[in-house]
Amino acid sequence: MTSRDSWNAVRARRWLRKCAAVGEGLRLDGRPTVEYYGGRIRIGSRLHLASRPVASHLAVGPGALLDIGNDVSIGCGAAIAAFQHVQIGDGTRVGPFVIIMDTSFHGSPGDQSLQHNCRPVMIGVGCLIGTRVTITRGATIGDGAEILAGSVVSSAIPPGVCAAGARARIIGRAGDPASRWDSAAAVLPNMLMASLGLDSPPDLDSGPIPPHLWTNAGIGAVLGAVHNRFGVELDPAAVREIRSFADIAAAIQRVLWEH
């Protein structure tokens, strides 16, 4: 341990001195803003909290508990506000510019009139929370779940799934190469526009495919494009079942998961 490391450790302890408990191996990059309005912050071992280039920000309201487990890493610009209870499980990794709040709004010190409708936020063990995710009050994220970048989580996410979207929905299993933003559902509209010769990328939720597009030639073009992009062949029985654009994405996803 160099003298610089030990100096950083001393500074980190000082910055978080009002926390109820701080484990060993704390690592802070830059100084976070920590605001205590009368609550407690419990931090486990080996927390890595980045505050560069943008400062991260922890706030605990009166009587609230912010509980951060062991081996948690949190990116820069994160805003975590607990006015009742926020729990982040062991080994969870949180990306930059994430907002986690168990209240609809939190005011400045002295103006506590705006906290209402607090509901605890529970984040499980070993989760992966992507860049710029917003986690609103009452959200529960199961162990090992993965939330893709830019999503908004406001409900319960079961363990081990991958969820994405504004109001996050389950799109696959966590850690699966197919459950990414550039997976079938994300890539398909542009692919359909190219292979079916449409003017604009179709909306996947737009209902049944118009019959004049879904001819043998159209099906062939789409299947060719699917093969080029994802390297999979769709089962002819599955192709006959397809009624809407969303069905195509689901069929591709099903084949990808079987691989």
Place this chain on the structure above:
Amino acid sequence: MDVGPCNLRPARAGGLQAVRGRWLTFRQSVSRWGTRLKGGPSWLRSSLGARLWLSACNQVGANTRTFWRPNIENRGRIIIGANVRLNSHWAPIELVSGPDGVIDIGDRVYINYGSIISAQLRVRIGSNVMIGNYCIVADTEIPGIGDPPGKPSIAPRQIEIGDGAWLAARVTVLPGSRIGAGAVIAAGSIVAGDIAPGDLAGGIPARTLRAR
């Protein structure tokens, strides 16, 4: 998809003028010095600042300037072209390269404040690219923080941004993305996958809003 040509810096054979990518006429050269003299201390400070604050980079082209101090964490390789401007005025820019990471920034790139560029594998930014404030360009899922020990990490995938692309404010570029030459990404978008050259794209994830 081809993201278009990446004009890497020409060889340093022909002196200072050639490093900037083309020869200048006498008149252009005079007018360029005129603007510098008009800029005065600010030009001097930003040029000297680049010398000082970009000293951790492996290669920095001529006339590259920094406004206030960026954070550079270079464990791999960072190459910055000529006439690049890095604005760190309200929040610093962060350039991070891991042990095997390469950040390759072309000529005449403008990067605005608060942006994070992180490479564990390779991030290539072409010439004439504009990157807005608070953008994140990272080839790992969660930039800036390492994997906890004993956990399998998701492999980084390289990012390419073609010449003349424009990323508006708060754009996130996810691993494995390729943005074509001259593409425009709308503010707040999250880019995953390929954006064709010249397209206007936006949304989460970014889709083509207007084709070239």
